Amino acid sequence: MEAVSGGTGDDEEQQLQQPAAATAATQPVRRVIPPELPMGWTQMGPVSTDLAPADRIHYPWDVVEEGTAGGIEFPPPDQEMIVVGTAGQKITRMGGDLLAVKCGEDLRQLVLRSHLLTKMDGLGGFKNLKLLELYDNQIEALEGLDDGEDGRPGSTLATLDMSYNVIREMAPVRLCTNLTELYLAQNKIKFISGLKNLTQLRKVDLGANRIRVIPEEELAGLDSLEELWLGKNKIEAIGGLANLTKLKRLDVQANRLTRIENLTAQVDTLEELYLSHNGIDDEGASCETGLALPFSRLTTIDMSRNRMTSARPFAHLLALEDLWLSGNRIENFEAIEPLSALGQRDGACLEGIYLEMNPVADDFEYRKRLASMIPSLTKIDADVIGGNPGGGDRMGQMIARMRELQEAAVQRAKAQEAEQGQELEHTVEGPVDASKNNGS
Secondary structure (H helix, E strand, O other), X not given: OOEXXXXXXXXXXXXXXXXXXXHHHHOOOOEEOOOOOOOOOOOOOOOOOOOOHHHOOOOHHHOOOXXXXXXXXOOOHHHEEEEEOOOOOOXXXXXXXXXXXXXXXXXXXXXXXXXXXXXXXXOOOOOOOOEEEOOOOOXXXXXXXXXXXXXXXXXXXXXXXXXOOOOOOOHHHHHOOOOOEEEOOOOOOOOOOOOOOOOOOOEEEOOOOOOOOOOXXXXXXXXXXXXXXXXXXXXXXXOXXXXXXXXXXXXXXXXXXXXXXXXXXXXXXXXXXXXXXXXXXXXHHOXXXXXXXXXXXXXXXXXXXXXXXXXXXXXXXXXXXXXXXXOOOOOXXXXXXXXXXXXXXXXXXXXXXXXXXXXXXXXXXXXXXXXXXXXOOOEEOOEEOOOOOOOOOHHHHHHHHXXXXXXXXXXXXXXXXXXXXXXXXXXXXXXXXXXXXXXX
């Protein structure tokens, strides 16, 4: 098959002007083989002075090299098609229904990441598509999920990743009734919608949007949800989580929170809580429906960059392993003292604490006093510590063992040196005695 690397010509202009379906029906689709040096992303088509930039289009099969190692064949092997446009030519159109024709209806994974796509076309006819990723494009709307008489790709999808686009409305995800993972981070979404009937969802990422409210009516049916990521929005209150009884990870960092509340349903499931870059103070962290609850599995809390003046709201969390309090307003060790009980009891779990950019971190003996106060610590501000007085200091035990091994190696070296000295002395003295005997 002839490969086109650039240039102009009557045949080529006629092909570009023909409808895509007519071209596929009358002749093989022409493909562009990129040159050895990647073509700049701004060059979106065959070089031609007769074509306006808007008319220079690339389909998926135009930007991959056919029939070579590392290239993508049509139909793709192993039921997957992955084209990442971080270098070289960028895909500008998915190709109408030609994509299904060229890839086959059994395609399982379709990944077109970091291109210049503005529309979700070409999905009609796929009957077994499990993963669709159009991450980092310029797509304005979720569409094509119910296209095709026989194939409706939305109903078969398990994973949908549309992060880093310009989508404003997420309601069409309701068509993806078998979704287990949904990624819509870094878009322009204002309202959470379309989720209420997606009962198989386990992970939802809606970070970096424009969401202000967590609606309970949308989350009420998500009985299987384990991870909810809502960082970098405009949320003013935690709510709507009453039915999320399997939630393990909750991220509401970089929002507008002043209180931690409405987590009663997660008291026996929550493992990680991320609330950095908010406006939460000691009172807001001690709400009866928030951190005052006896969370049995909560191991990680990130409260960096808030308005905390004390560690007291965390002193009862017996499973706590890592506590992030960087960039708060903790001034002295008395404010940290409540955590000492977590580090001194049998089976203590607290291993890491982060207090940099607090006034207390300016103390000359900051690390030494913290290590003495909380013997179970192995990390202070991400730095591993050794020599703690507590028996829970595994790093101190490792260092002591290394010193024992080093001392043993030194003693062996000295013994070998002494043994070699004795052998040398015997070798020198032996011939002298013999010569004396021969001369007598």
